[in-house]
Amino acid sequence: MISGIKPSGKPDLALVFSEVPATAAGAFTTNLVQAASVIYDRELLKRRESVRAIVVNSGNANAATGEAGYRAVLDTARLLADLLAIEPEEVLVASTGVIGVPLPVEKIQAAAPQLVADAAADGSERAAEAILTTDLVRKQCALSAVIAGKTVHVGGIAKGSGMIHPQMATMLAFITCDCAVAAPLWRQIVRRAVDRSFNQITVDGDTSTNDLLVALANGEAKNSLIDDPHSPQAELLEQMVTAVCIDLAQKVVRDGEGATKVVEVQVKGAADDAAARQIALTVAGSSLVKAAMFGNDPNWGRLAAAAGRAGVRFDPEKLAIRLGTFALMEAGQPLVFDRAAASHYLKSAPTVVVFLQVGEQAGTGTAWGCDLSYDYVKINAEYTT
């Protein structure tokens, strides 16, 4: 939907609507500088377990806007609630775009009746389009599975191409699911899925003022309520949500500013999963590793050194490193390998896999990053000049 908030005249308004109250879970930026909508949504989801709508605009981030910005969020929720005949407390608000300017509620007000009228079960593609800013491609994913005799669906849309790009971008994701699931369990599932997906991707190490994920589960699949975290049903649902989140997160990385390849870093043998994830994310986020990946350089030294500064204890004498099928290091010592072939692998694989074994414990984790290219510098240096 086009409200005119974006000067380009591209679609900039989207609505996610559930005809029945949907159990809601949210994940929000950890940045201290937070957009008004992030503050609003976080508070709202502390007070209540369910919502029915999310309204998203991609033209104005409504960050660093003080009280005027917060009032604009309240006004937006109220006007959508009126049109949808629900309570304002049932509407979440998400924003991305220009910062430092309060949300122009009048433009949302003018466009909202049509936005509501256009809402449709098959509207995911249009919504995926309307939330984009500098993204080159839409990011969508859908899965279904039979849980306890009922077909359950999990779908999602996301946007983001730099982890932050304050005047024009951010990372947003919306997950919808028709499963009946208890709120505490749903929130736990979503938190764990986010920890293994969106919290494990890095484009440039910067986090936005507007980063936000909301996941809704509305029970329309009519399955019997899942509320036992140890049940196979809960496990399957978590796998579905995690898979959708990982797929969307990888699509964000692949669309990373200037990226020519995705780098998947797998870590095994750490003390626990969180430690493994931290090592993986540090390696994926290292500027020197990213530049080496861009240059197709199988540089085991940079991989080892990045792992070593992750802030997680491991025995460097046990470190083993593989790049695709090429073994680069074993027991902390470099190996002889076919450098040209490894470089060719880096050049040709759309997703490069880096594998690090850091010990013999059970912790595993994966992170996804992209390479650091001339175009990243170009996109981010020549933004306003």
Next chain:
Amino acid sequence: MISGIKPSGKPDLALVFSEVPATAAGAFTTNLVQAASVIYDRELLKRRESVRAIVVNSGNANAATGEAGYRAVLDTARLLADLLAIEPEEVLVASTGVIGVPLPVEKIQAAAPQLVADAAADGSERAAEAILTTDLVRKQCALSAVIAGKTVHVGGIAKGSGMIHPQMATMLAFITCDCAVAAPLWRQIVRRAVDRSFNQITVDGDTSTNDLLVALANGEAKNSLIDDPHSPQAELLEQMVTAVCIDLAQKVVRDGEGATKVVEVQVKGAADDAAARQIALTVAGSSLVKAAMFGNDPNWGRLAAAAGRAGVRFDPEKLAIRLGTFALMEAGQPLVFDRAAASHYLKSAPTVVVFLQVGEQAGTGTAWGCDLSYDYVKINAEYTT
């Protein structure tokens, strides 16, 4: 001195020697993957307070080399000790260069007699040259002041152009001082100086396996021993050491790979100095801030967002940002400013000053970084291919 460890045939061996035992303080990389010389020096300085020599080679980092590498360090210390007629325990060893290959002690052995014969009071410039790898310029600094009636000198040399560059670079610094100072106080002074200088610079966020600073104070100024941390003498000495360290650290940043400008980030009003330093370092290290600086883009949003993710609590509603003399933000809200003039400031100032006021408390801190240029990517992507 040229030992031939560097294939280029450039100077690659340096010696720092004190005719009398010198009180020694060290600061070492926090990377888990550590060069043999770092492990050796750290252990040695736990056992003893004084040393007399530091031997440095800039052709071979001797990292990821296991026991053979450690033996090479012991052999190097022993052979220098023999030539200098001191104990092996009085020799520290520092290395940078290729990793994964044990130090070729035979080359050091062949060159060492000449290295010792060439040692001279005015040899600082040659030493500053011999420790370089990818650096474009030598980094030296010297200061003197009268402390309690005696002239005291503090000098230093450093190398580094990426925080890490495992196959060819690292950050090394050697500080010499002729002051008589008690060992515990000297170590405290050096630690505090390093925290305000070398620990506050960032080129790419990566730390090396070989980063090391050693500071020697040999008492040849014949001043009466400084041992009271609260004395004006101790304060003046700390100011001198800090000034030398900051000067050298800034020179490392200015020589940062691909850097076209130095960015000095000053933070005031934080809960304490450590918090202020952390915010300053996060802002100086943000890829998006660095790219904006390269593009001469006075992007307050990226500065605010980077401050907000530093992991330090402050009230974003109190955030004020200045760029040189341009006020960009006040009380968390953007201001109207002359964008073209601010961009021109970014283009023309050799050191760009970013100032952030994050509250009204007493904590202050400064960090230095450089911009992120096409050349950084080029230097680090095309290293081996």
